[in-house]
Amino acid sequence: MSGLGALAVTFDLDGTLVDSEPNYYEASRRVLAEQGVTDYGWAEHQAYVGIGTWDTALLWRERHGLRAPAEDLLDATDRHYLELARAHTRVYPEMRGFLELLAADGVPTAVASGSTPQAMAAVLAGTGLGALVRVVVSVADVPRGKPAPDVFLEAARRLGADPADCVVLEDAAPGAVAAHVAGMRCIAIPYVAAQADAPGFATADLLLRGGQPEFTARSAYAWLQKTAQMT
Incomplete structure (x- = not known):
């Protein structure tokens, strides 16, 4: 088990891990x-x-x-x-650093996206991020896309994690809603900072209103440590 206990972390892809x-x-x-x-x-x-x-x-x-x-x-x-x-697809540097921290600590990680399998495979291979995650779930793997919780629940199933032990990182309000409906905690990093007041983001457990400029790997990891202590 990792230093974060039973926690598992699932990332949205587009707008969260990469600026696609x-x-x-x-x-x-x-x-x-x-x-x-x-x-x-x-x-x-x-x-x-x-x-x-x-x-x-x-x-x-x-x-x-x-x-x-x-x-x-x-x-x-x-x-x-x-x-x-x-x-070319740009990876957010702090997100790559966060994934590397989680991988080094043995934390189970997944990517769950509304993109097609082909698009996800191209980005994950081209950026090298695919080597840092255990599970990849696309919209083609589930009956419904976000804001339905299906992709996140399927990621948890494949990771062997309880949804209550899962944390989702999302850049869009429908994804934050999907995480909430799945019974998972959510770190929301709005891709469009002006949309931070969207009702869906109100369901997030941690909302970085300024988007990616406010996100750092170390602060996110520290938040996960606090979260793990509460479970």
């Missing part, structure tokens, strides 16, 4: 341009942060009146995204 949103934005922009939507901007893209790619495709169809099936939009997005992700 610029790549998702560019992939989305390309797909929508192919569908004749030429005014897709960063402001609209931010509204989809934390929403799985499948649900995003459905929202595109509704908002922009697209006739293309959601499956086709999703496939096209993945194709463009994989091209961009393989070229």
Whole structure:
């Protein structure tokens, strides 16, 4: 058992471990341009942060009146995204440091995301983060995406951990809600700091309102130590 007792830690991927949103934005922009939507901007893209790619495709169809099936939009997005992700995906340095601390202490860790298996594999392999986690769960592995708790509960099952002993790191309000519904504690690091007052973030046990600039590996580890003492 690790120095943190029975605690297990699950990370969201996009916006939490890595800053993949610029790549998702560019992939989305390309797909929508192919569908004749030429005014897709960063402001609209931010509204989809934390929403799985499948649900995003459905929202595109509704908002922009697209006739293309959601499956086709999703496939096209993945194709463009994989091209961009393989070229470069930025890892948040303090998040890598945190994962390394947990790995050195033998803490069970997982990544659970609303992304596709292919996108997750490309990012985790390209960044080297895959070597630091035991379990990877994608939206394709469960019936429902966030804010349903399915990906986090499946990660706990694969880690052999009780949900009550799990801590989730999330950048989006739907993910914080998913962790809460799963019966897990949550460290929330909003990708869009202006959204820190979103109701979903109120469920988090620790909310870093300023986002990634406020996160450090050492302070997060210290918080986990306090959490472990309360269990």
